[in-house]
Amino acid sequence: MNAEGKPSNALVGKITAIHGPMFSGKTEELLRRVRRAKIGRKKVQLFKPAIDNRYHATQVLPHFLANASDESVQVxxxxxxxxxxxxxxxxxxxxxxxxxxxxxxxxxxxxFDVIRKLSRMGKDIMLSLLDQDYRRLPFPIAHSKRTVGDYLAIAHESLKLAAICVVCGADAHHSQKLTLHSISPEGKPSYRPASFHSEVVTVGTSQEIAQVKLFAERNPEFPQNIYEARCRNCHVVPDEP
Ligand SMILES: [Zn+2]
Structure with missing residues (x-):
């Protein structure tokens, strides 16, 4: 806007959000668009979060991160x-x-502010976003009051992708978190849906959770938590208030 409140001629960049649960192909879709833009002789710069220990304290799991971080390299x-x-x-x-x-x-x-600044500079922004945590709540941005919902709200275009429910085959919009529960005498691990409270519990506040963690540490060949895509009817969150 200029001083008279009329739009200036400078172009404002378009914000696009590609979002959905784990295994819904968000990054694939983002990279497909990047490749198309390059064919169209656009200059694209691609960024991804570096994985470090800060994230381990949040709802995010190292297991998932390890897989996700290499996806762009693979394509x-x-x-x-x-x-x-x-x-x-x-x-x-x-x-x-x-x-x-x-x-x-x-x-x-x-x-959030970086995106808005880039847009005002005339750059188009494309994001791939996990939109919900394992409780079906808006995915929280670590150490802040923001959620992924804030990014969806300022986007000019959003594309919600579905994965496939591993239980029934329907469209899946949720990420099911499973926690290691037991290992059979044959060495087969058994996982159960993680409690609503599983990630907010700190050491000593829940004996059961502490025991689960101890159990996982003694069996390092199996991850403590695994994730799979599930539809709204098959997704389970024990202890949900
Ligand atoms: Zn299902």
């Missing part, structure tokens, strides 16, 4: 790993048309 698109959202702005070249960010829910809440 041949090099993503720049960043630890903090504010690293993005100085890295964006003047002639870049599109800034694409994988797994943007794992970056800190400064990303």
């Amino acid at each position: 041949g698109e090099a993503a720049r790993a960043i630890a903090q959202a504010r690293e993005i702005l100085p890295l964006v070249d003047a002639d870049t048309d599109i800034v694409a960010i994988e797994e943007a829910q794992f970056l800190d809440d400064a990303l």
Whole structure:
């Protein structure tokens, strides 16, 4: 806007959010769009969150992160790993048309302002986002009051993807968290749906959770938590208030 309140001629970049549960192909779709843009001779810069120990304290699991972080490499698109959202702005070249960010829910809440700034600079922004946590709540941005919902709200276009429910085959919009419960004499692990409270419990506040963690530590060959996609009818969250 100029002083008279009329729009200036400068173009404002479009914000696109591609979101859904785990295993819904969000990053694939983001990278498909990146490849199309490159064919169209657009300059694209791709970013992804660097995986470090800070994230282990949040709802995010190392198991999932380890898998997700290599996805862009597998399809041949090099993503720049960043630890903090504010690293993005100085890295964006003047002639870049599109800034694409994988797994943007794992970056800190400064990303919100970075996105808005890039848009005002005329850059298009494309995000892939896990939209819900394992409790079907908006995915929280670590150490802040923001959720992924804030990014969806400022997007000009959003695409909600579904995975396939591993139980019944219906469209799956939720990520089911399963916690290691027992191991049979034959060495087969058994997993059960994780409690609503499983990640907010701190050491000593729940004997049962502490025992589960201890059990997992004694059986390091099996991950303590695993995830799968489930539909709204098959998704289970024990102890949900
Ligand atoms: Zn189902």
